[in-house]
Every structure is written in structure tokens, then in C-alpha cells.
Amino acid sequence: MSAELPTESPLSERDGRYLRHAIAMSRVARSRGNRPFGAVIVATDGAVLAEVWNSNVETGDCTAHAEVNAIRAVSPRYSREALASATLYSSAEPCVMCAGAIFWSNIGRVVFGIDAQRLRAFRGERPEQRDAELSCRDVFAASPHPIDCIGPALIEESSREHEGFWQR
Ligand SMILES: [Zn+2]
Numbered sequence: 001m002s003a004e005l006p007t008e009s010p011l012s013e014r015d016g017r018y019l020r021h022a023i024a025m026s027r028v029a030r031s032r033g034n035r036p037f038g039a040v041i042v043a044t045d046g047a048v049l050a051e052v053w054n055s056n057v058e059t060g061d062c063t064a065h066a067e068v069n070a071i072r073a074v075s076p077r078y079s080r081e082a083l084a085s086a087t088l089y090s091s092a093e094p095c096v097m098c099a100g101a102i103f104w105s106n107i108g109r110v111v112f113g114i115d116a117q118r119l120r121a122f123r124g125e126r127p128e129q130r131d132a133e134l135s136c137r138d139v140f141a142a143s144p145h146p147i148d149c150i151g152p153a154l155i156e157e158s159s160r161e162h163e164g165f166w167q168r
Contacts, residue, residue: 004117005115005117005118006117006151006152008152008153008154008155009150009151009152010153011111011154014046015087015111015153016153016154018040018042018048018087018089018111019089019091019113019153019158020154021040021048021051021089022038022040022066022089022091022113023038023091023113023154023157023161024038025037025038025039025040025051025053025066025091026038026053026054026066026091026092026158026161027161028053029053029054029055029066029161030161032053032055032057033058034053034054034056034057034058035054035056035057035165036161036162037053037054037065037066037090037091037092038053038066038090038091039051039053039066039067039088039089039090040052040088040089041070041071041073041074041083041086041087041089041107042086042087042089043082043085043086044085044086049073049078049086050069050071050073050074051070052066052070052073053066053069054066055069063097065095065097066091066098067088067090067094067098067101068097068101071088071101071102071104071105071107074086074105075105080106081106083105083106083107083108084106084108086107086108086109087107087108087110087111088107088109088110088111089110089111089112090110090111090112090113091114091158092112092114092115092116092119092158093112093113093114093115093116093135093136093152094110094112094136095116095131095132095136096132096134096136096139099139099140100139102136102140102147103139103140103147107147108147108148109147109148109150110136110140110147110148110150110151111150111151111153112136112149112150112151112152113151113152113153113154113157113158113159114152114155114158114162115151115152115155116131116133116135116136118152118155118159119162122159122162122163122165123166124166124167124168126166126168129166129167137149
């Protein structure tokens with residue numbers, strides 16, 4: 001399996017800074033009892049439009065993934081045109097639901113940390129911890145507007161909050 005793992009993407013200083021911000025949000029998620037995922041949405045001028053974490057446990061909402069929470073925070077406040085030039089940073093590769101939400105938001109660029117394949121090694125085989133195995137890139141490829149996708153990146157840093165978290 002290891003031969004098939006995606007290779008790490010190099011990041012600019014700016015992308016590295018904001019992806020680390022998203023990883024910091026994954027620590028917040030875990031400290032509040034949720035699954036350790038975080039996301040931030042950043043405008044082209046560097047304004048942070050949302051900084052959020054997964055809130056599955058604290059809200060009881062199975063759709064409260066970090067990326068969906070981020071999009072729900074920005075979508076009522078910013079136009080589709082404004083979001084087209086924004087970047088969503090996620091501590092982990094977006095799942096199929098979040099990839100769909102990114103499509104609907106019109107956000108044009110995604111940078112993620114740990115990839116879904118490496119994450120599956122942490123998730124294990126418990127049914128409630130498994131994900132739907134459809135890549136976000138396959139969802140983005142079906143979009144009529146382009147969605148740039150960079151990742152996996154900062155794999156070691158974005159893996160840390162998953163160590164010892166998932167139930168065996
Ligand atoms: Zn998701």
C-alpha cells in the first residue's frame with residue numbers, strides 16, 4: 001500500500017502559514033472532544049474569513065465537518081465572486097460531502113494536509129470511523145468551474161493530532 005501513497009506537495013511560505021493555522025484548529029477540535037480536523041478560509045488579501053474546527057461531538061451534527069462549518073460561516077456573508085478567489089485550507093483531505101460543499105460555495109482553491117489514504121491508517125476498520133472512498137479530486141474534476149487542489153502537504157504536522165485519537 002505504501003507505494004501507492006500520494007507524494008507530499010511543496011508549499012509556498014504563505015500556504016504553509018495558513019495550513020498550519022488550519023492544523024492549529026484541528027488541535028482546538030480535539031481539545032473540545034471532537035474529531036481532530038480544522039479549516040480556515042483566506043481571501044486573496046490575506047484576510048481570514050473563517051477559522052473553524054470539526055464540531056461533530058459538541059453539536060451532535062454528523063455533518064459538522066471543519067470544511068462545512070467554514071463554508072457555513074462565509075457563505076451568507078460573501079458573494080460567490082468573492083469566494084471564487086478565496087482558498088480553503090484544511091488539516092486533512094476533504095471528504096466527498098465537504099468536496100461537494102466546496103463546489104457549491106464557488107471557492108476556487110483548496111490546500112490540504114494529510115491525505116485520505118494516510119488518514120485511513122489512523123481511522124482503522126471500525127464502521128463509524130470509515131469514510132466514503134471517493135477522492136475530493138474526483139468531485140472537483142466533475143465541476144464545471146475549475147477548483148485548484150494542492151495536497152497532501154505538511155503530512156507529518158497534520159498527522160500529529162490523529163496519533164492516539166482514533167479508537168481501535
Ligand atoms: Zn468532510
